[in-house]
Amino acid sequence: MSPNEKTLLRALKGETAIPPPIWLMRQAGRYLPEYRAIRAKARNFLDLCFTPELAVEVTLQPIRRYGFDAAILFSDILVVPHALGQRVWFEEGAGPRLEPLRRIQELARLTMSGLHETLAPVYETLRRLHMELPEQTALIGFAGGPWTVASYMIEGGTSKDFAVAKTWAYRAPDEFARIIDLLVESTSEYLIAQVEAGAEVLQLFDSWAGVWPEPGLRRWCLEPVAEIVRRVKVAHPDVPVILFPRGAGPLYEAFAGEAGAEGLGLDTTVPLVWARERLQGAVTLQGNLDPLLLVAGGAALDQAVARILDTLGAGPFIFNLGHGITPETPPEHVERLVSLVRAWRPGA
Amino acid sequence: MSPNEKTLLRALKGETAIPPPIWLMRQAGRYLPEYRAIRAKARNFLDLCFTPELAVEVTLQPIRRYGFDAAILFSDILVVPHALGQRVWFEEGAGPRLEPLRRIQELARLTMSGLHETLAPVYETLRRLHMELPEQTALIGFAGGPWTVASYMIEGGTSKDFAVAKTWAYRAPDEFARIIDLLVESTSEYLIAQVEAGAEVLQLFDSWAGVWPEPGLRRWCLEPVAEIVRRVKVAHPDVPVILFPRGAGPLYEAFAGEAGAEGLGLDTTVPLVWARERLQGAVTLQGNLDPLLLVAGGAALDQAVARILDTLGAGPFIFNLGHGITPETPPEHVERLVSLVRAWRPGA
Numbered sequence: 001m002s003p004n005e006k007t008l009l010r011a012l013k014g015e016t017a018i019p020p021p022i023w024l025m026r027q028a029g030r031y032l033p034e035y036r037a038i039r040a041k042a043r044n045f046l047d048l049c050f051t052p053e054l055a056v057e058v059t060l061q062p063i064r065r066y067g068f069d070a071a072i073l074f075s076d077i078l079v080v081p082h083a084l085g086q087r088v089w090f091e092e093g094a095g096p097r098l099e100p101l102r103r104i105q106e107l108a109r110l111t112m113s114g115l116h117e118t119l120a121p122v123y124e125t126l127r128r129l130h131m132e133l134p135e136q137t138a139l140i141g142f143a144g145g146p147w148t149v150a151s152y153m154i155e156g157g158t159s160k161d162f163a164v165a166k167t168w169a170y171r172a173p174d175e176f177a178r179i180i181d182l183l184v185e186s187t188s189e190y191l192i193a194q195v196e197a198g199a200e201v202l203q204l205f206d207s208w209a210g211v212w213p214e215p216g217l218r219r220w221c222l223e224p225v226a227e228i229v230r231r232v233k234v235a236h237p238d239v240p241v242i243l244f245p246r247g248a249g250p251l252y253e254a255f256a257g258e259a260g261a262e263g264l265g266l267d268t269t270v271p272l273v274w275a276r277e278r279l280q281g282a283v284t285l286q287g288n289l290d291p292l293l294l295v296a297g298g299a300a301l302d303q304a305v306a307r308i309l310d311t312l313g314a315g316p317f318i319f320n321l322g323h324g325i326t327p328e329t330p331p332e333h334v335e336r337l338v339s340l341v342r343a344w345r346p347g348a
Numbered sequence: 349m350s351p352n353e354k355t356l357l358r359a360l361k362g363e364t365a366i367p368p369p370i371w372l373m374r375q376a377g378r379y380l381p382e383y384r385a386i387r388a389k390a391r392n393f394l395d396l397c398f399t400p401e402l403a404v405e406v407t408l409q410p411i412r413r414y415g416f417d418a419a420i421l422f423s424d425i426l427v428v429p430h431a432l433g434q435r436v437w438f439e440e441g442a443g444p445r446l447e448p449l450r451r452i453q454e455l456a457r458l459t460m461s462g463l464h465e466t467l468a469p470v471y472e473t474l475r476r477l478h479m480e481l482p483e484q485t486a487l488i489g490f491a492g493g494p495w496t497v498a499s500y501m502i503e504g505g506t507s508k509d510f511a512v513a514k515t516w517a518y519r520a521p522d523e524f525a526r527i528i529d530l531l532v533e534s535t536s537e538y539l540i541a542q543v544e545a546g547a548e549v550l551q552l553f554d555s556w557a558g559v560w561p562e563p564g565l566r567r568w569c570l571e572p573v574a575e576i577v578r579r580v581k582v583a584h585p586d587v588p589v590i591l592f593p594r595g596a597g598p599l600y601e602a603f604a605g606e607a608g609a610e611g612l613g614l615d616t617t618v619p620l621v622w623a624r625e626r627l628q629g630a631v632t633l634q635g636n637l638d639p640l641l642l643v644a645g646g647a648a649l650d651q652a653v654a655r656i657l658d659t660l661g662a663g664p665f666i667f668n669l670g671h672g673i674t675p676e677t678p679p680e681h682v683e684r685l686v687s688l689v690r691a692w693r694p695g696a
Contacts (some may be wrong), residue, residue, distance in 0.1 A: 163643070170646075212638075213636070251619055271598050271599055290518075292514045295511070296515050298519060307563070
């Protein structure tokens with residue numbers, strides 16, 4: 001035990017912290033009035049990500065308000081295709097849009113040569129956060145999993161069934177592997193640079209992992225993510241990594257056992273007892289409150305929080321949501337959540 | 349062994365048929381030119397469902413073309429809220445729309461009094477199919493799971509995150525239970541009448557089961573579906589039931605062990621070895637080819653079909669997709685699939 005170490009880092013070393021550390025995916029976001037005020041100052045969402053003053057401020061807002069155990073860099077997973085040269089923009093209320101990559105010949109237009117230059121403001125944001133965060137607050141950097149990022153690059157935005165991207169992978173796996181390889185390479189570089197700018201923990205969001213049968217999940221999600229973890233650890237052996245292969249179902253077991261990461265983020269659907277028995281012996285678990293319970297509040301919220309803590313809190317664990325916080329969340333429900341987690345003791 | 353019995357019924361009694369029976373979810377649909385020709389004759393989609401001449405014809409089309417081992421009634425899960433008195437319509441290309449149920453007081457407008465009268469054309473379709481189907485072809489009736497149907501009734505259509513319906517269930521579970529109870533009651537009556545009109549097998553589609561944490565999945569999906577199975581079997585003890593709790597993940601085990609159904613439809617993401625080891629001892633499995641593999645065709649299709657058959661074909665099994673067939677599917681890929689399944693032998 002290292003009592004002076006940040007709780008999140010202790011949990012990711014396999015220690016059981018009582019109460020467990022807590023942070024929330026998308027904790028800096030539209031549910032906070034102070035976020036909306038800053039957002040109004042930026043021309044568009046990408047500008048907000050690439051303006052260190054503003055990105056630092058919105059990253060710090062939920063830390064000031066709730067005292068979370070970790071701050072997560074305010075950014076977006078699509079800054080990587082943007083930095084590779086693909087056109088990316090955000091339409092208010094419509095989600096991300098990209099000029100879609102539809103032929104393998106178009107891949108030649110994308111290049112890593114400007115990667116770090118384009119992403120320099122992100123690194124600057126991390127350097128400032130590293131200086132400004134309270135000493136007990138860990139700083140999390142992140143990126144998207146190659147499959148999830150590739151799906152946006154190919155579909156041109158969010159998708160219902162990922163038909164274009166998946167059909168491409170099925171018809172021409174060698175072509176598809178070239179896209180994934182470019183993302184493995186660029187994402188590894190990006191994450192290594194994030195650590196060098198001050199990130200103490202890295203999270204990989206593979207939000208659309210849950211659309212593949214097992215062979216595709218292994219080839220296009222698990223293996224690329226494991227390769228990124230391997231490369232990051234060659235450069236920085238001690239930086240812990242949390243994977244979030246949303247929707248992986250029973251194959252969460254493969255991510256726990258085969259990916260080389262310290263932490264595993266559970267989506268809302270993962271059964272808790274199953275996770276304790278099959279996953280928690282291998283990795284630190286993180287999750288998995290339904291964000292809609294934070295919207296609903298009341299008895300349902302209290303019961304669900306207690307159930308998660310009572311089932312997973314006796315092992316290495318980080319309290320979080322099972323998906324990003326939604327804009328409709330009343331900030332006082334987050335306050336209630338934090339107080340419940342902080343007051344929790346085993347067997348109480 | 350009963351060599352003269354239909355292969356699908358034998359499989360649902362736990363027999364291992366070599367090769368296994370095959371049918372495809374949404375096998376009567378827009379990918380077939382002969383379907384599009386009939387669809388053009390009906391004023392709208394609900395009219396197609398409620399006109400026995402046309403519904404019989406589109407149900408039979410894929411049987412004639414491919415010789416599937418089962419025909420599934422051509423209808424829609426939303427005929428139940430329609431028959432309860434809710435306004436339901438289908439907009440071309442936009443999916444189903446309903447006048448949304450948003451306050452519990454509005455539930456009083458819905459009534460079972462006209463249920464069988466409104467659904468009489470569906471029963472007539474089944475009676476005609478019962479007469480017209482080849483003797484080896486089983487006739488499947490179906491309905492939606494109460495949660496999935498309730499989600500459409502409340503959201504007013506398809507939804508991205510089911511925020512309105514789930515938040516309602518979290519905030520006022522007693523109110524939500526009244527909606528689910530009405531659907532358990534009406535769906536049970538509907539399915540019993542389907543059996544009496546000639547359906548030999550019933551499938552319950554709980555397509556949106558995968559959005560709940562475990563407690564919600566048990567309370568709003570598994571328990572209502574198990575109650576429907578119980579009621580159907582009071583009336584018709586011998587009619588086999590197949591459940592399709594899409595996205596249930598590790599909780600597929602609970603559906604295999606606790607729901608009282610003979611068959612379990614696997615979605616595309618369920619790992620095959622896991623399913624064989626954890627589920628196939630308790631129920632007949634059905635599934636789970638990715639519909640996009642049927643779009644892609646080629647080596648990827650051949651390999652995936654072989655993998656499914658080699659892993660699950662040595663136990664009680666029904667070949668199917670893991671989700672409905674898509675309109676972009678080339679009919680010749682379905683032909684290829686059927687020939688691969690029919691040619692399969694264990695260990696070959």
